[in-house]
Amino acid sequence: MIMPPDLDYFPGLFLPDLERARLAGRLALLAERLRSRGHGVRFDLGGQGLTAIETARALRDEGVRRIVLVGAKNDRVKISILSEALKQSGLDPGRPFITKQEGVDIHRPLANRIESLAKMDLYLKDDPTLGATDSCLMILEHGEAQPRAGVQFRRKEGRLYRLTEGRYGSIPAAVKEIRFFPMDGMVPDWIDSEDALTALVIKDSTSLEPYHLDDWASLLDGPMKDRFRLFVEEPGPGHPPACGGAAWAVRYGIDRPDLRDLIQRIVTRFFPAQLPLFRILCGIYEVGADPLEEMYAGNSLADRNAELIKLIVP
Amino acid sequence: MTDSERNKLIVRPAQGPLAWLFPELMALVPQNDLDPVPDRLDLNRQGVCGAPLLEALAKHSSRNVEIEDGPRGHALWTWLSQALDREELIGERPGLAPKALSTEAMTGAEGDFPLEAFLKHMAGLCDGKGTVLIEGLRKGAVKARTAPLSRKQAGEVQKRLKAAPGDLLWLLPLAPSSGLGDRLQACIETVAKDPVPFRHAGLFPFFDTALNEAAKDGGEAAESRLLPSWWGILPGDHWPRPIRVRYLELLRLLHPDRIFLFMTLENYALAGVDCFVEGVMDRFGTTAPRRDKKKSRPLILGICGTDGSGKSSHVAALEAHIIGMGLRVCVHKIYRHGVFHDTVTDLTRRCAGGRNLHLWRLQRIIKAFDSMKYFYSSLERELDEHDVVIFDRYVFTHYAAGAGRYHHDPFARELLSPFPDADRIYLLDVPTDEAIRRIGTRKERTVDENEYMLSRYRHALLDLADRCGFKVLDALAPFEENKRNILDDAERLIEARGLIGGEK
Numbered sequence: 001m002i003m004p005p006d007l008d009y010f011p012g013l014f015l016p017d018l019e020r021a022r023l024a025g026r027l028a029l030l031a032e033r034l035r036s037r038g039h040g041v042r043f044d045l046g047g048q049g050l051t052a053i054e055t056a057r058a059l060r061d062e063g064v065r066r067i068v069l070v071g072a073k074n075d076r077v078k079i080s081i082l083s084e085a086l087k088q089s090g091l092d093p094g095r096p097f098i099t100k101q102e103g104v105d106i107h108r109p110l111a112n113r114i115e116s117l118a119k120m121d122l123y124l125k126d127d128p129t130l131g132a133t134d135s136c137l138m139i140l141e142h143g144e145a146q147p148r149a150g151v152q153f154r155r156k157e158g159r160l161y162r163l164t165e166g167r168y169g170s171i172p173a174a175v176k177e178i179r180f181f182p183m184d185g186m187v188p189d190w191i192d193s194e195d196a197l198t199a200l201v202i203k204d205s206t207s208l209e210p211y212h213l214d215d216w217a218s219l220l221d222g223p224m225k226d227r228f229r230l231f232v233e234e235p236g237p238g239h240p241p242a243c244g245g246a247a248w249a250v251r252y253g254i255d256r257p258d259l260r261d262l263i264q265r266i267v268t269r270f271f272p273a274q275l276p277l278f279r280i281l282c283g284i285y286e287v288g289a290d291p292l293e294e295m296y297a298g299n300s301l302a303d304r305n306a307e308l309i310k311l312i313v314p
Numbered sequence: 315m316t317d318s319e320r321n322k323l324i325v326r327p328a329q330g331p332l333a334w335l336f337p338e339l340m341a342l343v344p345q346n347d348l349d350p351v352p353d354r355l356d357l358n359r360q361g362v363c364g365a366p367l368l369e370a371l372a373k374h375s376s377r378n379v380e381i382e383d384g385p386r387g388h389a390l391w392t393w394l395s396q397a398l399d400r401e402e403l404i405g406e407r408p409g410l411a412p413k414a415l416s417t418e419a420m421t422g423a424e425g426d427f428p429l430e431a432f433l434k435h436m437a438g439l440c441d442g443k444g445t446v447l448i449e450g451l452r453k454g455a456v457k458a459r460t461a462p463l464s465r466k467q468a469g470e471v472q473k474r475l476k477a478a479p480g481d482l483l484w485l486l487p488l489a490p491s492s493g494l495g496d497r498l499q500a501c502i503e504t505v506a507k508d509p510v511p512f513r514h515a516g517l518f519p520f521f522d523t524a525l526n527e528a529a530k531d532g533g534e535a536a537e538s539r540l541l542p543s544w545w546g547i548l549p550g551d552h553w554p555r556p557i558r559v560r561y562l563e564l565l566r567l568l569h570p571d572r573i574f575l576f577m578t579l580e581n582y583a584l585a586g587v588d589c590f591v592e593g594v595m596d597r598f599g600t601t602a603p604r605r606d607k608k609k610s611r612p613l614i615l616g617i618c619g620t621d622g623s624g625k626s627s628h629v630a631a632l633e634a635h636i637i638g639m640g641l642r643v644c645v646h647k648i649y650r651h652g653v654f655h656d657t658v659t660d661l662t663r664r665c666a667g668g669r670n671l672h673l674w675r676l677q678r679i680i681k682a683f684d685s686m687k688y689f690y691s692s693l694e695r696e697l698d699e700h701d702v703v704i705f706d707r708y709v710f711t712h713y714a715a716g717a718g719r720y721h722h723d724p725f726a727r728e729l730l731s732p733f734p735d736a737d738r739i740y741l742l743d744v745p746t747d748e749a750i751r752r753i754g755t756r757k758e759r760t761v762d763e764n765e766y767m768l769s770r771y772r773h774a775l776l777d778l779a780d781r782c783g784f785k786v787l788d789a790l791a792p793f794e795e796n797k798r799n800i801l802d803d804a805e806r807l808i809e810a811r812g813l814i815g816g817e818k
Contacts, residue, residue, distance in 0.1 A: 048566070049566040049573030050573075268361030269361065273340055275357075276590060278593075282598055283597065283598030287716070287717055288774070289722045294578075295574045295578050300581045302668055308761050309662065
């Protein structure tokens with residue numbers, strides 16, 4: 001079971017994709033549960049910094065027989081990339097599963113929440129804990145009491161440290177305070193979806209023949225249909241790398257001019273040293289590019305140069 | 315303080331790509347050592363770039379501006395001296411060597427961090443020449459140094475740090491030398507045994523180079539012309555790909571979550587794209603395509619599409635139809651295949667073997683400049699003399715080429731801004747395999763005429779179509795059907811413009 005990596009343009013300012021982090025956390029719990037039951041399912045949560053083709057080759061070399069791709073809403077393009085890489089390596093990627101979160105955008109409601117600049121200014125101005133340059137702009141979804149495997153925080157000497165642990169890597173960064181903003185959208189029933197996924201994996205590992213991946217997809221129309229409805233959706237054709245640049249910009253809120261202006265003012269005020277990077281990101285969004293996805297797809301200049309040069313070198 | 319000092323404005327550049335990759339390094343920005351100077355502009359503390367930065371400096375027109383030494387100072391000076399046209403006031407071009415870092419606030423250490431084992435590991439990597447070193451920085455205790463230390467010096471630093479292990483941030487400067495590859499490999503093997511403590515320690519490796527003056531012993535021909543602001547990201551011009559590959563391996567062990575950001579930055583550094591200067595000059599904030607307000611502007615129509623999509627046939631049909639309507643019409647190709655085409659192809663050939671990758675960018679710039687040359691030599695006056703101008707490809711082909719080739723085109727929009735906005739772009743969309751089949755009989759192939767590049771161009775154009783409102787036509791549909799669609803739409807635009815019915 002493979003999840004593509006989180007791609008973060010601005011590790012000093014924005015949190016990772018929380019929707020994805022939560023899914024990764026759930027998958028990690030699922031992995032533990034399955035291991036404790038003796039099932040031989042391997043989980044790759046995309047935290048090893050491997051490109052799609054490197055991931056595919058590693059799986060092929062390990063002799064992995066059957067693969068399920070899982071991703072959050074913003075992972076759609078990355079799943080397309082990974083799927084293509086798996087095919088190139090002679091592996092069948094099967095049918096991917098992408099979380100269905102219609103109407104529940106983790107970041108956008110929060111972005112809406114801070115849309116009023118006057119209010120935000122006042123809010124931050126009166127809060128001395130957010131005045132230091134080492135604080136992060138925290139954008140969090142509805143507060144959850146239970147610890148999350150995806151994004152964890154540790155309090156030390158009066159300060160909170162952002163810390164993600166586990167196989168998907170760590171991003172330590174100091175924050176002054178975590179603020180929980182209420183969300184308007186609904187939180188999906190993850191327990192249901194996790195149980196459904198567990199059933200799916202167990203069924204696969206015990207009774208299905210290798211490469212019969214269509215059977216997995218058939219569950220969507222089978223007796224578990226209702227339980228899957230929240231969790232998976234039919235993936236449409238993924239954007240190719242060259243024009244898939246919107247998801248991260250939507251997550252950061254820079255796809256809308258008003259929010260972009262707001263965030264720029266926040267960066268200018270609280271993270272002035274990072275203003276050039278922020279402007280670069282706005283420019284990259286303007287031209288419809290997504291360089292991080294390009295790198296994940298193995299489209300760097302150094303990687304592609306050799307094969308393209310062959311066409312014109314006598 | 316002398317009059318000269320009073321009349322001086324010191325500019326400190328913002329942090330650059332290395333700190334974009336490792337924002338923890340922002341904590342190393344000096345805070346207090348400029349206090350004796352009466353006036354300063356610290357871009358790390360005053361968020362200002364682009365036009366506002368130029369305006370801020372213009373207020374000090376009677377003063378001498380001095381930009382701090384270091385790679386980013388060098389890059390900033392280059393832009394400002396051109397933008398302000400007052401080189402004499404900006405003072406000397408800053409040197410390339412970064413100023414010694416000083417520490418203010420350090421973060422990242424874990425309480426249970428195995429300091430002893432960590433120091434032992436890292437000390438083992440020092441070879442006595444001090445070319446691979448670990449330096450720990452602690453608040454107020456140690457001046458950070460990016461220059462190599464001797465083993466003895468490193469030992470002294472470590473001794474001091476052992477006494478006060480709290481609040482540390484660890485830098486790993488990698489100075490290019492003939493043995494760097496081996497030492498990087500040793501470092502990788504050490505960290506690979508148990509990466510977790512190293513990750514939690516916040517260990518940040520970077521290339522400590524003197525940029526283009528990097529040592530060349532053991533190196534190969536240039537892979538890139540390293541621009542100053544990329545300091546820390548690349549090992550220099552003359553260090554072969556294996557060094558970069560090993561660095562990537564180490565980074566993957568230490569910061570797997572930042573691999574793709576690093577690869578992106580490295581990609582632009584190799585391509586010779588100066589993202590730092592782009593950000594500081596705020597290129598994207600000031601280079602929106604020109605809105606042509608001229609009332610006499612002709613109707614601008616363009617037909618775009620990848621090679622093999624059938625553009626030329628439709629351009630000819632559209633031109634004939636508009637001539638038949640009694641209007642003055644001309645056709646232009648701003649994306650030319652001429653002498654320069656052979657030149658840029660030759661330049662691209664020089665990238666063989668992974669070398670001179672910065673020439674990829676040069677190729678794009680040359681093509682965009684050729685379009686501009688064409689604009690001023692052949693097109694500009696015709697805009698006043700015709701009712702309709704048809705373009706066989708328009709500026710969007712340049713945009714698609716930039717995005718398709720290296721994922722980010724910082725120059726095309728700015729260079730091509732004199733071209734007027736099109737009233738309608740027709741995009742003939744053809745699947746890549748069909749395009750390949752159609753152009754398969756051509757004698758000469760370009761670097762773009764292959765499945766990979768054509769598919770990238772196609773998707774970039776479709777993305778532009780979505781965002782810019784092109785009329786997309788299926789190039790697999792019968793020619794007459796697409797022709798009818800184009801002609802009907804063009805007629806509507808011509809009528810709406812009042813070009814027929816006595817209102818020319």
